[in-house]
Amino acid sequence: MTRHDIYREEIAGRANVVDTPERVAYYEALARKGVGALWTVANKIEPWEPVSHSVPMIWRYRDLREDVLRALDLVTPEEAGRRVIYLENPGRRDVVAAVGWIYAGLQVMRAGERASAHRHSASAIRFIMEGTGAYTIVDGHKMTLGVNDFVLTPNGTWHEHAVEETGSVCIWQDGLDIPLVNAIEANFYEVHPDLAQPVVHPVDDMAARWGNPGLLPGGGAWEKAYSPLFKYEWARTLEALHRAAAAGQHSDFDGVLLDYVNPVTGGPVMPTMGASMQMLRPGEAAKAHRHTGSALYQVCKGSGHSIIGGRRFDWSERDIFCVPSWVWHEHANASDSEEAVLFCLHDLPVMRALGLYREEALAENDGHQPPG
Structure with a gap:
């Protein structure tokens, strides 16, 4: 019975x-x-409180890189549409998510390759991990991309990815809200009728127009829900972290943390996903906290460890790890002489827009979890 x-x-x-x-x-x-x-x-x-089906885990780049590269010889972009090895969380296999409602994967392309142009209801980001000559075209705007550059392909925009003939094999992290959009049964997908779109604006024009700190283009109207600054450059981001650190900016939980924002609104880069970059100073061990919303981290620089839900995960450059919603987490830099820098993709814009964001600091043990 x-x-x-x-x-x-x-x-x-x-x-x-x-x-x-x-x-x-x-x-x-x-x-x-x-x-x-x-x-x-x-x-x-x-x-009584959020119960995440996601489990804390880490994807170590040194373990995955050869498998990602092997895909180059097994399948073409024309066959696959997108040549991607996706990250699978054991608790989210049913929705193909890396954590919570966030999908992620590692995409690889050779020099001279170009994936077909397409658009979908899901919003997407790209974060460049290695290689030279990568570029993305979004609604006719071409962005040249280097390592640790962060690029948007917002929902509904025509976009395609490629590597210049003069470039090298490139790998980047994809991040999309596919699981969320599928959960609310709102996903559409289209392939461009010509399989490619023309570049109709000067190369890197959006960064030139919208990427100047404290300045907006005169007469430039932008009413879309996502940021017009499609590319956020690593060099400028790292410089901003150093300037913020020198000015005394600091969080007990995240070290020096800067959010990527829409320059028009000051809000998140897209309505459903946000991103940030944080720097842990040499020897720094941040305190533990938890919040609603899921996060996916990539190590841009340095090495260290995170304690997530009582489990310790040691990480180094290019590793990716996840923090499920409402799970205690803290990060520490392993070096006494070098900084560690972490990129974070998260769904906090959804939590905040729906009035569901909540955050809590760990009160016991001076704010630190005992490592498991």
Whole structure:
């Protein structure tokens, strides 16, 4: 006999209904009509606090790089559409997510290769990991890309990725909100009728127009929900981190943290996904906190470790690791002489827009988790 009282709690105000033969017969009769008794599932669907199905984990670049490169000889961009090895979280296999509602993968292309132009309802980012000559075209705007550059391909925009003939093999991290858009049943996908789009603007024009600190182009109207600054350059970002550190900016939980923003609104780069870059100074061990919303980190520089949900994960350059929603986490720099820099892709814009963002600092043990 199927039990219907497995979620009951002997706490005032919570569902606490014990199965009886009469009640079970009633539940079965309801089920035949496509309905059910709320009290049999209320405690399941309304937990006391967020319960993430994602598990903390790390994808080490040294373990994956050869497998990513092997795809070059196994499948062409024309066959695959996008030659990507995706990151799979054991708790999110059903939605193909790396963490929470965020999909991620490592895409690889040879010099001279070009993937077909397409667009979709999902928003996407690219973060360049290695190689030279990579570029992306978004709605006719071409962006040249270098290592640690961060580029947007917002939802609904025609976009394509390629590597110049004079370049080298390139690998970059893709990040998309595909699981979220699929969950709300709103995903569309289109292939460009010509498989490619023309470049109709000067190369890197969006960075030239919109990427000047404290300045906006005169007469430049931008009313779209995503940032017009499609490319965020690594050199400028690292310089900004150093300037912020010199000015005394610091967080107990994240070291020196800067958010990538839409220069028009000051808000997140896209409505469903945000990104940040943080620097841990030599020897720094940040304190633990937790928040709603999922995060996917990539190590841009340095080495160290993170304790996530009581488990220690040691990381080095190009490793990727995830922090599920409402899980304690803290980061530490392993070097006493060099800085460590972490890129973070997250879904906090969704949490904040829906009024669901909550953050909490760990009060015990001087703010640090005991490593597991």
